[in-house]
Amino acid sequence: MDTLAEPFLAPAPVPHEKPLGLPRFLATASRNPIEIWGQRAYREPVVRADWLRVPTIVLSDPAGIRHCLVENAANYALQPLRQRVLRPFLRDGLLTAEGELWRRTRRALSPVFAPRNVGRLAAPMAERSQRFAEDLARLDGAVTDVSTQMTLLTYDILQATLFTNDITGRPDEFAHAMERFLHRMGRVDPLDILDAPAFLPRIWRLMGRRANQYFRRIIAETRDRRRALLARDPAAAPQDLLTLLLESEALSDSEIDDNIITFIGAGHETTARALGWTLYLLSQAPAERALVEAELDALLPGLPDPGDWPNALPRTRAAFEEAMRLYPPAPSLNRTALADDRVCGMPVPAGASLLVLPWLVHRHETLWDQPGHFRPERFLPGRRERIDRFAYLPFGAGPRVCIGASFAMQEGVIALASLLRHLRFDFAGERHPMPVQKITVQPDRGLPMRVGRR
Template sequence: MDMKPRPFIPPAPKPRTSPPSTLQMLRIVYRNPLELWGEPSYNEPYISIRTGIGGPLVIANDPALIRHILVDNAQNYRMARVRQKVLRPILRDGLLTAEGEVWKRSRKAMAPVFTPRHIAGFAQPMLRVSEDFAGRYRDGAIVDIARDMTMLTYEILAETLFSGEIAGNPSEFGKQVDHLFETMGRIDPLDLIGAPDWLPRLTRLRGYSVLRFFRDLVGKTIRMRKDKLARDPDGSPNDFLTLLLKAEGAGGLSADEIEDNIITFIGAGHETTARALGWTLYCLAEAPWERERVETEVEAVLASTPDPGDWLGKMPLTRAVFEEAMRLYPPAASISREAIEAERWRDLDIVKGAQFQIMPWTIHRHRRLWKNPDAFLPERFHPENREAIDRYQYLPFGAGPRVCIGASFAMQEAIIALAVLLRQWRFDTLPRTRPWPVQKLTTQPQGGLPMRVSRR
């Protein structure tokens, strides 16, 4: 008799069965864009629609079309205007929003930090921070895991990329991040209808104070490090911050570009991993049979492998649950592009200015690409099954020239953090743990993730 439990189906909006009116669409996009998508988005290879408020919009789900846009003909696709209107006020010319030569200079300046050798060197600091964080929990405590993972990944980021030398109070930082995503992280209806930039966006007016907080924090951090470099250039950390500061000048980065990139990494660089870790712990709590397998693996690997840099390769089950959580709740739920020139792809005529939405949210749940797509099934990512997954049907870190520069960093960080936490603690949901995925730049659990922590 087969006693295998029924898979856990995590909460998610049901596909719409009828298209919304223009007014409904504006309201949904502001409240939660994940609730906008209808049945065709989860079933068709692509959809070309007229929105009534601008040019054509193409929802791209076909892995071959996605590859065409992000890789094969990437030079014909720039960042979409609506996306830039949301992100540029926050990040300006940071790596996520810069284009052209500015982006190339930034990517080149940061590349040495994210080489495999450098990332391996971060494993021990990641372990120390995770163990210190895990040591703060108390048996039976009720915590918001979503907030906790934000703080953990921030502390890891601060220790690894900034050698622990970010100005300000970490607890205040967590509150400000929440405020940033609540205000500046939403698409404003005026952006969708193409209103001029001089018209104030009411959704963002409340966010200017938090932007000042981050700009002040980054300014103080830069001044602290510059003073240290001036006093003791040989004794200063050779980390991400120092590397950026040394890139300042002709042929390198401007002072503003350095500030923008530090904002990008401090304000957003930890956030995607934090969300993925929170959703992972939630899914494991609701699928305890998967959690038991991971706990067994963690105990065996940690007992035999002291170097945390080796854990990622030795924990296929732990990696699989993290990747499956990112499939169901991709930290970045959408990738937006705009066609620079007209072209044709197979039977699709692409006009100049066409807007493309590559939606990891719908692609990761697409009926033609995944079996039982709404279920939490980590076995999809077990080593023997990985080859069945097309490179362009799974996009937690994007793809092409603009693939996330920190993807390997994030994977190593996540496995180390999960191993440390799950070895010591068990995280269980409560009756009030009813998260609802909401897109605010990242895929966030509305209402947080209240969970009980119990010592194992």
């Protein structure tokens, strides 16, 4: 039996029935962009509106998404608003690079994230996750913010797999700088929405400049120290992602730094949020949690290689995937049409904004049964295959699909299995969290949960 009780309805903004109007739209988009969408966006496969005289197409039809992101991907460039928000922080990282720079960077990074390299990182992922679970066990019965805890865990895994703890300066200083950097990055300023001139100051960008400079200085010093070690004694250098980047010799120092920052901003943070939401959703679905715990109790003792866990633990993986459906790590994929096109029978003129929003696609009433409910059985073997590839987009799609998708999935399942093998998390907040879109989908007031041994 797949679901032993009525599935849990996950918290989300209620779609509005009428247009917001310009003042409310600007305020809402700046505070929480996922709140701007009305009922039509969750019910119709394609919706068109005009914003500042620019046609805007909101696309949720899987065939249409395949056409725009895969078959005719060359016609759709990154949307200027997205670039205005992210590029000041990520610069020439893979997430914001375009054209020949993007193609060269993608070619250089592909071997770094090859399956053999990702598989080799499973052991340090498991070691750090198990150590973290042991530390949490000491809180037995206490309440902690699991959202923050998952940030600490994925940061620890990041250190082990990207830098092997070889950070210039004190790790706690680096962690603090990273926290400040991520807090500023990705904030949508009303001036960006209005396409105001670049010389007008954006408050969040100004506030983030100091953290950005400090963060980049630590990364540059760490990179230089590793390069010196590789020149002096290659055998002594850890075989982590930083070494693989430096050995590729296809990227400049500044491009390496930009991509390390992209890994942190787009990788560490996204996995942390997905893990936090998974633990929260399981706490609200005791029957589903019991099925995951039974799977871990039965199978983990016979799986000494953590690299096998993602494929050998279907219920654990399904819970993680369903959490990413309800709270997608990257809630928007925004493009601009370079030439006229047609999608789902609707003309897309050159210059139009094309919005493919996993937040909407994953909750669309035409694509999912009970789209707002937590039902991990959707992703069990035999059912997972029935989901249209372009109806589930936690890592994007097409040429710009997340290069670290296999890394993130491996990390997520290993961390979740390590935590739930001996611990149980029960939500302890006064009210349920509401999702807020920054770069990722985050809980508005954290995730206070009571941690106990099971």
